[in-house]
Amino acid sequence: MQLLLSHRPPPAAAHLRGAAPAWTQQLRARRRAGPPQASASAEFPGSVPDGAQMPPRRSRRRSVAGIDQDELLDPEALADPDSSFYEINGVRLHHKVCSHEDEDSPSDQSSDATVSAASQSRISLPILLLHGFGASVFSWSSVMRPLARIAGAKVLAFDRPAFGLTSRANWSGDDSKPLNPYSMAFSVMATLAFIDYLGAEKAVLVGHSAGCLVAVDAYFEAPERVAALVLVAPAIFAPRKGVKDRETGEPGGQKQSVPNDANSSLNLFARIREGFLALCKHIAGLVSKMIMAIRGVVQALYVKALVAFLRSSLGVMLVRWVMDKFGILGVRNAWYDASKVTDHVIQGYTKPLKSRGWETALLEHTISMITDSASATRVPVSKRLSEISCPVLVVTGDTDRIVPTWNAERVAHSIPGASFEVIKSCGHLPQEERPEEFLSVIGRFLRTVFGTPNEQVVQAAV
Structure with a gap:
C-alpha cells in the first residue's frame, strides 16, 4: 500500500495561521522600523529630545575649617x-603697632587717672610679640595696647612667614634666594x-609657645639687643638635669676611685684585668660610633623621603585634611574652658586660610623645622638655656594641654x-583667656626688673 504525502497543512493549522492576532503584527512592524528615536513624549517620558544639552554638572566646592578654598585672595x-x-x-x-599715646579703643576700660599713672611708671622700652605655631598677630589683640601703656613705648606684633597675613613666598630646597x-x-x-624698625x-x-624659640634664638644671635625675655607656655623641651653627687659634685654619683699603688703594682692579674677592660671599652666605642654613623645615614634618608612626600600633591592633601579636621578643635583644646x-576667636584663627598658597607655606615651614632639628651642627636651644643672662619670666597656665606646666x-x-x-x-593661651592676670604678671615683672615701683601701672592696662 502506498502512502501519499501532502505538503499542504491540515485544515486546523491553516486556520490558525490565517487568524494571527493584531498585536503580533504591530510587534513585527516595530522590529522592522528599528529602535525608537529619543523624543520627549508620553510614551518615553525619560527621553531627551534631539539637540538638547545636558545641564552643567555642579562641581563640589572645597572647604577647609569652614573656609571656601575656591576663592582665595592675596x-x-x-x-x-x-x-x-x-x-x-x-x-x-x-604687623601691627600700638603706642602708649594711641587713643582709647571702645574695649579699653582704663580711666584717665590710671592712664596718667601708667605714664609715670613707664619703662620706656618697646616690646615685640612673637606668636606660636598656627597663630598670628590676632593672638595678641587683647593685650597690645595695655602692654604699650605698661611699657610707655610701642608694642609691635608681626606674623612670621607661613602664618597670618604675611606673604607666602615661593621656596624650594634648590632656590637661589639667600635665606629660606x-x-x-x-x-x-x-x-x-x-x-x-x-x-x-x-x-x-x-x-608664646613656638615663638619662644624665636625669642631665645634672637637673644643668642644678638644678646645686646634684648632687654628681657618673657616666655609664655614655652614650647622648649627642657630635659631633666642629672643629680650631682654631694661628695664629689660629679653627675650620676660617680666617684673617682683612688688606686692602691702598693697592691696594683704587685698584682699582675689586676693589670691584665684593667687592660682587658680598657680594650673592651675601646671596642665598644668603635661599635657605638659605627651605629651612630649608620643611624645618621638612615635618618638623612628618612628626612629626604619625608621632605619629598610633604612637597608632593599628597602632602598638600594631607595638610588640608589635618587643618579641616583638627584646626578648630586645636583652638578649642588650647583653652581651659572651651x-x-x-x-570671633575662631574667625581670627581661620582667616589666614583665605590667603592664596597657605598650605604650601605651612608645609615649607614644617619642612624647615624638620631639617633644622636634624642638623648635626645646630645645638638645641634646651642645651643652651643656662647661657641666658638677661632677666627672664616664664609664664604658664595651670591646665595647659599643649605644653605641660611641669615643662x-x-x-x-x-x-x-x-x-x-x-x-x-x-x-595654653593666657594672653587670650586670662588677659587681666597675664598683664598683671607682666607688669609686676617689668616693675621689678626695670625699677618702676608704681603699683598702679598694671591698673592702667586693665
Whole structure:
C-alpha cells in the first residue's frame, strides 16, 4: 500500500495561521522600523529630545575649617585697617603697632587717672610679640595696647612667614634666594630688623609657645639687643638635669676611685684585668660610633623621603585634611574652658586660610623645622638655656594641654635667675583667656626688673 504525502497543512493549522492576532503584527512592524528615536513624549517620558544639552554638572566646592578654598585672595587683600607691611628679602611681613599715646579703643576700660599713672611708671622700652605655631598677630589683640601703656613705648606684633597675613613666598630646597623665609634664621633676622624698625637699641621680647624659640634664638644671635625675655607656655623641651653627687659634685654619683699603688703594682692579674677592660671599652666605642654613623645615614634618608612626600600633591592633601579636621578643635583644646571660645576667636584663627598658597607655606615651614632639628651642627636651644643672662619670666597656665606646666617650670629652673608664674584656671593661651592676670604678671615683672615701683601701672592696662 502506498502512502501519499501532502505538503499542504491540515485544515486546523491553516486556520490558525490565517487568524494571527493584531498585536503580533504591530510587534513585527516595530522590529522592522528599528529602535525608537529619543523624543520627549508620553510614551518615553525619560527621553531627551534631539539637540538638547545636558545641564552643567555642579562641581563640589572645597572647604577647609569652614573656609571656601575656591576663592582665595592675596594676604594683603585680607588686611585690617590698622595692618602694615614691612618687606624683608622680598617677603612682606604683616604687623601691627600700638603706642602708649594711641587713643582709647571702645574695649579699653582704663580711666584717665590710671592712664596718667601708667605714664609715670613707664619703662620706656618697646616690646615685640612673637606668636606660636598656627597663630598670628590676632593672638595678641587683647593685650597690645595695655602692654604699650605698661611699657610707655610701642608694642609691635608681626606674623612670621607661613602664618597670618604675611606673604607666602615661593621656596624650594634648590632656590637661589639667600635665606629660606620659612627658617628659624629668617624669623630671628626679622625680629632684630623690627627692633631697628622701631628705632630702638634693645627691646623686651615676649614669645608664646613656638615663638619662644624665636625669642631665645634672637637673644643668642644678638644678646645686646634684648632687654628681657618673657616666655609664655614655652614650647622648649627642657630635659631633666642629672643629680650631682654631694661628695664629689660629679653627675650620676660617680666617684673617682683612688688606686692602691702598693697592691696594683704587685698584682699582675689586676693589670691584665684593667687592660682587658680598657680594650673592651675601646671596642665598644668603635661599635657605638659605627651605629651612630649608620643611624645618621638612615635618618638623612628618612628626612629626604619625608621632605619629598610633604612637597608632593599628597602632602598638600594631607595638610588640608589635618587643618579641616583638627584646626578648630586645636583652638578649642588650647583653652581651659572651651565654651568661652567665641566665633570671633575662631574667625581670627581661620582667616589666614583665605590667603592664596597657605598650605604650601605651612608645609615649607614644617619642612624647615624638620631639617633644622636634624642638623648635626645646630645645638638645641634646651642645651643652651643656662647661657641666658638677661632677666627672664616664664609664664604658664595651670591646665595647659599643649605644653605641660611641669615643662614650663623645668625651663624656668634651667635659666639662671628666671622667674616663674602660673595663672590659675588657664590653658595654653593666657594672653587670650586670662588677659587681666597675664598683664598683671607682666607688669609686676617689668616693675621689678626695670625699677618702676608704681603699683598702679598694671591698673592702667586693665
